[in-house]
Amino acid sequence: MTRARPGRLRPGSAVAVVAPAGPVDPEQLERGVAVLESWGLRVVLGKHVLDRHPTLPYLAGRDADRANDLANAWCDPDIDAVLCARGGYGCQRMVDLLDLDAMAAAGPKVFAGSSDITVLHDELGVALNLSTLFSPMIAGHLFDTDAQAHLRSTLFEPESVLELIGPRAATAGHGIAEGITVGGTLSLIVGTLGAPGFAPPPDGSILLLEDVTEKPYRVDRMLTQLLRAGWFTGVSGIALGSWAGCGDVRPVVADLLGSLGVPMVWELGFGHCPGQLTVPLGTEAVLDADNGTLTMVEPALA
Numbered sequence: 001m002t003r004a005r006p007g008r009l010r011p012g013s014a015v016a017v018v019a020p021a022g023p024v025d026p027e028q029l030e031r032g033v034a035v036l037e038s039w040g041l042r043v044v045l046g047k048h049v050l051d052r053h054p055t056l057p058y059l060a061g062r063d064a065d066r067a068n069d070l071a072n073a074w075c076d077p078d079i080d081a082v083l084c085a086r087g088g089y090g091c092q093r094m095v096d097l098l099d100l101d102a103m104a105a106a107g108p109k110v111f112a113g114s115s116d117i118t119v120l121h122d123e124l125g126v127a128l129n130l131s132t133l134f135s136p137m138i139a140g141h142l143f144d145t146d147a148q149a150h151l152r153s154t155l156f157e158p159e160s161v162l163e164l165i166g167p168r169a170a171t172a173g174h175g176i177a178e179g180i181t182v183g184g185t186l187s188l189i190v191g192t193l194g195a196p197g198f199a200p201p202p203d204g205s206i207l208l209l210e211d212v213t214e215k216p217y218r219v220d221r222m223l224t225q226l227l228r229a230g231w232f233t234g235v236s237g238i239a240l241g242s243w244a245g246c247g248d249v250r251p252v253v254a255d256l257l258g259s260l261g262v263p264m265v266w267e268l269g270f271g272h273c274p275g276q277l278t279v280p281l282g283t284e285a286v287l288d289a290d291n292g293t294l295t296m297v298e299p300a301l302a
Helices: 026-038 063-075 091-097 100-105 115-127 145-156 186-191 216-228 250-260
Strands: 014-018 042-045 081-084 110-113 132-134 170-173 176-185 205-210 235-240 264-266 279-281 284-288 293-296
Touching: 014 026, 014 063, 026 042, 063 081, 063 091, 063 100, 091 115, 091 186, 100 115, 110 115, 110 145, 115 132, 115 176, 115 186, 170 235, 170 250, 176 186, 176 235, 176 279, 186 205, 186 216, 216 250, 235 250, 235 284, 250 264
Parallel strands: 014 042, 014 081, 081 110, 110 132, 176 205, 205 235, 235 264
Antiparallel strands: 132 279, 170 264, 176 284, 284 293
């Protein structure tokens, strides 16, 4: 079932930038904020967006502070969207600290990010019955001109980017599938197996998968774990994104997922890659594996 769609952004909309995972580089954040402001958006930085954890340098501050920044932004009636500054690691540590009841009562908002933010896409998508955006992040090193342009179109004119196709997209399994988009970064999906409330994709889903700097044998192990857990049972199609720094994982994917017999597209253009596409999650879409396209049935934002 398609989830609730947040409203699109307009010049003057207020967006909060938070850091729920790894520490943020101040210069990259400043550049990203300047891009958002050039779009006519009013940017509000989370109180702890530039924090560093006192003993764990891979975290953007304490778990409770990162969770509070996200929840406070969500519950602020003046905020229209919450954008994650970067990924890294840390969302699994703070996700259970979120006040989901209060966030649900605040109503739908645009939520965008990728990589480690996969954990939050799953949690917020299900708990708030919300469509979200697997997108480039404004303080990430891959927030290049093409990624910026596609994110901006998705936020302001989502009907203009209904069809997604990457420059290297290729057929990996023939056919057409229609269903709700789910997924994200493979290692984060695997890392959440067994967590309370974490469930396999609903029947008929189109699964998005990508990752970065994972060797082929590790991709093999993670896909095998999901297969053994029955995680692919309801999947009707698979859209694969980038696999930067992973080596040649095509043989692994073909060996493990080819037997599923579902339409599958290789390198659709989302994930840890230049020109990263923004892909809606929780939205009804059509995967045409022969043409290498993923087309939204309706715009990601209302």
